[in-house]
Amino acid sequence: MTEVAAVLEEAARTGAPCAPVRSLLPKADIEAAYAVQRLYVERGIAAGRRLVGRKIGLTSPAVQRQLGVDQPDFGALFADMAVPEGVPVASGLLLQPKVEAEVALVLGTDLPHRDPTVADLLRATAFALPALEIVDSRIADWDITIVDTIADNASCGLYVLGGTPVPLERVDLRSVTMTLTKNGETVSEGTGADCLGSPLTAALWLASTLAGLGDPLRAGDIVLTGALGPMAVAAGGDEFTAHIEGLGTVTTTFASAATEGAGA
Numbered sequence: 545m546t547e548v549a550a551v552l553e554e555a556a557r558t559g560a561p562c563a564p565v566r567s568l569l570p571k572a573d574i575e576a577a578y579a580v581q582r583l584y585v586e587r588g589i590a591a592g593r594r595l596v597g598r599k600i601g602l603t604s605p606a607v608q609r610q611l612g613v614d615q616p617d618f619g620a621l622f623a624d625m626a627v628p629e630g631v632p633v634a635s636g637l638l639l640q641p642k643v644e645a646e647v648a649l650v651l652g653t654d655l656p657h658r659d660p661t662v663a664d665l666l667r668a669t670a671f672a673l674p675a676l677e678i679v680d681s682r683i684a685d686w687d688i689t690i691v692d693t694i695a696d697n698a699s700c701g702l703y704v705l706g707g708t709p710v711p712l713e714r715v716d717l718r719s720v721t722m723t724l725t726k727n728g729e730t731v732s733e734g735t736g737a738d739c740l741g742s743p744l745t746a747a748l749w750l751a752s753t754l755a756g757l758g759d760p761l762r763a764g765d766i767v768l769t770g771a772l773g774p775m776a777v778a779a780g781g782d783e784f785t786a787h788i789e790g791l792g793t794v795t796t797t798f799a800s801a802a803t804e805g806a807g808a
């Protein structure tokens with residue numbers, strides 16, 4: 545496990561993507577891949593990073609098709625991965641960024657049960673927000689299988705949360721429609737139902753999985769529930785806006801090296 549973690553750390557440190565790590569792991573061993581991810585999380589916490597929640601990945605049939613997998617996964621969200629709206633994503637921070645539009649849930653109470661119900665989840669959720677997940681892969685050309693992405697913290701790079709909290713009484717997350725634009729052009733579309741049937745179903749999967757691992761979701765946690773549509777490639781100078789009906793909009797821009805150099 546430590547060898548795989550070291551390969552991924554080196555890729556992040558140098559900015560040079562590495563070869564797929566699946567050949568270094570027991571064949572298709574998802575538990576081994578999560579063990580690598582746990583090392584990354586434990587090292588982050590030991591270094592003073594604040595764990596603030598989880599992302600769910602591989603929830604949309606479109607993304608599953610893009611990556612050739614058939615099940616969801618999860619990764620860790622640290623506070624230092626959050627980019628406030630209005631602050632450009634610095635150039636050179638990410639290796640191969642892509643953007644996804646998602647529903648974020650913020651919990652008001654713990655979700656300790658292995659068999660949580662929708663009622664438990666609705667009661668536990670303080671509010672929802674529109675969100676952009678900026679996924680990134682430390683593996684060259686995004687040549688990933690499920691074990692590669694799990695070991696690589698579920699390919700999570702950064703995330704942007706919208707600023708207007710919406711209580712769940714006000715929105716039916718299964719039927720929301722999402723449009724993601726890049727520089728004004730639509731690049732991805734989907735609905736709540738495209739996220740494992742509903743963002744709530746995805747969150748229940750995560751709550752149950754983490755409770756089963758003895759590390760349940762806690763009050764205050766942010767849950768990125770998974771892409772509602774295909775991911776879109778990002779480059780310096782791009783602006784992305786997601787509109788999720790009933791939740792509002794969230795926007796981010798990617799600085800280009802040239803504008804950063806000019807102090808823009």
Ligand SMILES: C=C/C=C(\O)C(=O)O
Pocket residue numbers: 600601602603604607644677679693698699770771
């Ligand atoms: C490889 C990353 C996939 C996701 O983040 C997703 O499907 O939401």
